[in-house]
Amino acid sequence: MSLAPRAVLVHRTTEYEELLARHGTHGQAAFFLSSRGRSLDEVAARHERTGRALAEVAAAVPLTWRQSRVERADLDRFLFAPEDVVVVVGQDGLVANAAKYLSGQPVVGIDTDPGRNPGVLVRHRPADAAALLRASVAAGGTADELTMVEAVADDTQRLLALNEIYLGPAGHQTARYRLAGDLADAPAESQASSGVLVGTGTGATGWLRSLWQERRSALPLPGPTDPRLLWFVREAWPSPATGTSLVAGELGRGQGLRLTVESDRVVVFGDGMESDALELTWGQSVRVGISATSLRLTV
Structure with a gap:
């Protein structure tokens, strides 16, 4: 009996999370950015959009599938399996970061910030995740074979x-x-x-x-x-x-x-x-x- 597919959601720490890790509190992070002519509101809004996208994609994974998450910094220590479907939730560059650790698994690119990302590799929206996951494992599913x-x-x-x-x-x-x-x-x-x-x-x-x-x-x-x-x-x-x-x-x-x-x-x-x-x-x-x-x- 073959294993059920596993959806592996690949994401990266947001700029907001990095600022909090560095400065400790929302207020300190806001002060730091304001001293450089930036507002934390826009950074926090992108963080919230990323969180919503991750939640929407996770909810779209079929109930019979397994599910896992890996942050970009941990990719070199994560063991991808042949039955995985890799769902990159983030920027185009995150697809490239994950690609070097794969061996032919299908990849779905989900854009968390349309208009900010070029969308060359993360071509889809979170609402498309369910259909894309099914297409990834369907016989005759369509995929671009990108040269590496x-x-x-x-x-x-x-x-x-x-x-x-x-x-x-x-x-x-x-x-x-x-x-x-x-x-x-x-x-x-x-x-x-x-x-x-x-x-x-x-x-x-x-x-x-x-x-x-x-x-x-x-x-x-x-x-x-x-x-x-x-x-x-x-x-x-x-x-x-x-x-x-x-x-x-x-x-x-x-x-x-x-x-x-x-x-x-x-x-x-x-x-x-x-x-x-x-x-x-x-x-x-x-x-x-x-x-x-x-x-x-x-x-």
Whole structure:
């Protein structure tokens, strides 16, 4: 007998809760914001909207299902199961935060603050939750398969990301490394730069796009479901020992970009989550390419 589905509600601490944790009381938090020209009323209103959305989504979970909640800070310690339906209640970025810990489970994105969030990944309202939960487990249910990027180190460490993976110095200063493609005859180059960014079509609305625009790149940006990645080297430094000829490119399915560390330490993190990074030291290598795992976003 198979297990009943489990709805896992993913949320994050609100700004109001963070202010209370820092300042202790509503009054102290209000005073702090007023000294900076802001009002606590708007922050508290967003907190209340988030609470109502969470309650409405929780009430929409079928009675025969199991239910659990996980806060963003605890995602790296939460064990997702194959029968889970992941319901992200919050901002677009929260979907990306959760995506790296999943392995094909359907994801429903619920927008708690329409008009404030772009709604690229949290496309639905709390009132839609019941229908979306049923659709997530129904035969023939419709989902967008969003391309993800992965980094695999030579010691088997692995990192997934929905938007982009960054490889470089922890302080975003300068790292030394050797960059090359997968193929034996691919050109290789020793570089000194502030890092390398490899991004997906979902990430093409954020950090990746800013580099693409800055370079006035002729490479077409991928769409979220396109099996393509773009990569850019940030601020490559020319010197007698380092070059700048390999600073941008495209990766298709089965293709990879390999970075071999030639400095003391390089970090690899995804979707801005620096607290959950791989750490590589001198001589280690890491390959970045399209992941076999995609994000199943219910539509």
